[in-house]
Amino acid sequence: xxxxxxxxxxxxxxxxxxxxxxxxxxxxxxxxxxxxxxxxxxxxxxxxxxxxxxxxxxxxxxxxxxxxxxxxxxxxxxxxxxxxxxxxxxxxxxxxxxxxxxxxxxxxxxxxxxxxxxxxxxxxxxxxxxxxxxxxxxxxxxxxxxxxxxxxxxxxxxxxxxxxxxxxxxxxxxxxxxxxxxxxxxxxxxxxxxxxxxxxxxxxxxxxxxxxxxxxxxxxxxxxxxxxxxxxxxxxxxxxxxxxxxxxxxxxxxxxxxxxxxxxxxxxxxxxxxxxxxxxxxxxxxxxxxxxxxxxxxxxxxxx
Amino acid sequence: xxxxxxxxxxxxxxxxxxxxxxxxxxxxxxxxxxxxxxxxxxxxxxxxxxxxxxxxxxxxxxxxxxxxxxxxxxxxxxxxxxxxxxxxxxxxxxxxxxxxxxxxxxxxxxxxxxxxxxxxxxxxxxxxxxxxxxxxxxxxxxxxxxxxxxxxxxxxxxxxxxxxxxxxxxxxxxxxxxxxxxxxxxxxxxxxxxxxxxxxxxxxxxxxxxxxxxxxxxxxxxxxxxxxxxxxxxxxxxxxxxxxxxxxxxxxxxxxxxxxxxxxxxxxxxxxxxxxxxxxxxxxxxxxxxxxxxxxxxxxxxxx
Numbered sequence: 001x002x003x004x005x006x007x008x009x010x011x012x013x014x015x016x017x018x019x020x021x022x023x024x025x026x027x028x029x030x031x032x033x034x035x036x037x038x039x040x041x042x043x044x045x046x047x048x049x050x051x052x053x054x055x056x057x058x059x060x061x062x063x064x065x066x067x068x069x070x071x072x073x074x075x076x077x078x079x080x081x082x083x084x085x086x087x088x089x090x091x092x093x094x095x096x097x098x099x100x101x102x103x104x105x106x107x108x109x110x111x112x113x114x115x116x117x118x119x120x121x122x123x124x125x126x127x128x129x130x131x132x133x134x135x136x137x138x139x140x141x142x143x144x145x146x147x148x149x150x151x152x153x154x155x156x157x158x159x160x161x162x163x164x165x166x167x168x169x170x171x172x173x174x175x176x177x178x179x180x181x182x183x184x185x186x187x188x189x190x191x192x193x194x195x196x197x198x199x200x201x202x203x204x205x206x207x208x209x210x211x212x213x214x215x216x217x218x219x220x221x222x223x224x225x226x227x228x229x230x231x232x233x234x235x236x237x238x239x240x241x242x243x244x245x246x247x248x249x250x251x252x253x254x255x256x257x258x259x260x261x262x263x264x265x266x267x268x269x270x271x272x273x274x275x276x277x278x279x280x281x282x283x284x285x286x287x288x289x290x291x292x293x294x295x296x297x298x299x300x301x302x303x304x
Numbered sequence: 305x306x307x308x309x310x311x312x313x314x315x316x317x318x319x320x321x322x323x324x325x326x327x328x329x330x331x332x333x334x335x336x337x338x339x340x341x342x343x344x345x346x347x348x349x350x351x352x353x354x355x356x357x358x359x360x361x362x363x364x365x366x367x368x369x370x371x372x373x374x375x376x377x378x379x380x381x382x383x384x385x386x387x388x389x390x391x392x393x394x395x396x397x398x399x400x401x402x403x404x405x406x407x408x409x410x411x412x413x414x415x416x417x418x419x420x421x422x423x424x425x426x427x428x429x430x431x432x433x434x435x436x437x438x439x440x441x442x443x444x445x446x447x448x449x450x451x452x453x454x455x456x457x458x459x460x461x462x463x464x465x466x467x468x469x470x471x472x473x474x475x476x477x478x479x480x481x482x483x484x485x486x487x488x489x490x491x492x493x494x495x496x497x498x499x500x501x502x503x504x505x506x507x508x509x510x511x512x513x514x515x516x517x518x519x520x521x522x523x524x525x526x527x528x529x530x531x532x533x534x535x536x537x538x539x540x541x542x543x544x545x546x547x548x549x550x551x552x553x554x555x556x557x558x559x560x561x562x563x564x565x566x567x568x569x570x571x572x573x574x575x576x577x578x579x580x581x582x583x584x585x586x587x588x589x590x591x592x593x594x595x596x597x598x599x600x601x602x603x604x605x606x607x608x
Binding site: 014016038046067079101104105 | 316317318319320341342343345346349350366367368369371372373375376379380383400401404405407408409
């Protein structure tokens with residue numbers, strides 16, 4: 001199961017009614033935060049979630065609206081008696097930036113593990129999920145993230161019985177282990193079906209449209225994409241500041257075919273995005289406007 | 305005139321309904337901010353004030369709850385087309401701390417002038433007001449601030465007429481200038497009465513009670529004081545963490561006799577401070593509970 005919450009939807013600066021864009025994923029007991037602008041810890045509390053179980057913090061880039069809430073969050077996590085390490089993932093410069101911000105939080109009761117990104121695309125397996133990072137196109141080095149929760153194939157009782165596999169071994173085979181027992185070797189493929197469809201959430205901000213986004217958003221359960229500008233006539237501005245319009249985001253979604261797309265990272269000048277939605281849905285019908293605290297509980301497909 | 309707004313009242317960490325303690329003063333067109341925890345820029349917007357005219361930012365100390373909102377605030381001020389410099393005042397280490405935080409805001413369209421504090425008590429004249437800084441007693445180096453708006457004596461038309469002072473010179477004498485005219489020297493004391501009572505706002509957090517607070521809070525129009533703990537039985541905790549109980553703050557006020565005192569910097573564990581107020585008022589009757597956005601417009605006394 002994967003609980004998703006879009007903590008905020010603001011770009012550039014927080015507003016009284018709009019926190020900065022940040023995404024939180026509760027992923028089978030190990031939580032992930034992507035971006036952490038000023039006020040993120042408040043948004044988590046408003047949602048009624050806890051920052052304590054956050055094991056991984058990913059940064060798209062180091063513009064202040066994506067990281068200025070980090071120190072406050074770390075201190076609050078520290079005050080909640082956490083001692084397990086936190087892994088941070090982000091573009092080159094990660095340790096330098098975080099350590100510099102920590103001038104006002106030099107002592108924390110947990111370790112920080114830095115995992116800087118070096119390639120255009122990277123795949124990090126951690127705590128049972130895979131985080132794919134892929135380089136975007138902004139005015140500074142910036143990455144998108146896709147979090148994937150894989151799902152093993154179905155255990156075949158029929159095969160296990162047919163092959164006379166002792167019942168006490170079934171659980172270990174199901175977990176993917178190879179087992180020796182009574183002089184025989186049993187392998188998971190003897191009882192496990194094809195890997196089944198898992199869950200995937202893809203998050204992209206800040207960027208111009210680039211093909212790699214389609215690749216990672218393809219068939220995602222949820223694609224969250226920046227839409228800095230709602231007005232079609234702001235395309236030139238989007239190009240200038242390396243952001244996207246709603247329509248560009250929708251075109252990516254139309255190509256990638258996720259189950260749904262949420263828009264986020266709205267310009268502070270955008271008061272009400274709703275009037276633009278019908279136009280956007282002409283391009284990708286399953287577009288929804290992100291709003292602060294919007295959440296979704298994703299579950300594995302039911303077996304047929 | 306001096307407009308005062310207590311932007312937030314929280315200590316340690318921001319809560320959904322409680323911003324971190326920060327004070328803003330609108331002082332004859334030049335604004336002052338004291339402390340700037342995470343979310344301060346949002347609290348300013350919620351109040352409907354603007355961060356753009358802030359000319360001076362004072363820091364009591366560099367614990368995160370008093371400075372973690374600085375970078376976001378500076379960027380937002382920068383986005384509001386400000387180019388005038390901002391003066392920052394704070395304990396030793398000021399430039400090092402602020403520059404380190406600015407790793408995510410290296411470019412700003414205005415200059416920062418650093419004015420670190422070196423003495424136990426300092427008096428800084430700037431933009432027509434005086435900022436008194438005085439060392440407190442916390443677990444790190446920490447200062448309280450008292451902002452004073454002085455008021456010249458009353459201009460005596462009677463004296464000016466009696467002494468045959470030419471009318472075109474009156475305005476300059478009233479501003480405190482010495483004027484030569486027609487071979488004669490005119491000095492302000494010829495026409496100005498005794499200096500009149502001005503306005504004074506005193507702000508103290510985080511600290512144990514120390515005598516210097518009384519000195520600077522004496523007869524203040526408004527004394528804002530930390531009250532981390534409302535419960536009498538938390539005195540030991542207050543001593544341990546170098547904070548105050550409501551009752552200790554009230555005792556300072558009783559000795560210093562300000563026109564009123566507001567409590568602030570509440571512990572996150574304090575949900576409702578109101579039940580404690582009657583007890584506190586037995587010590588200092590003009591005690592009020594600070595709340596987010598609480599403001600007051602101070603004006604000079606009417607002349608008798």
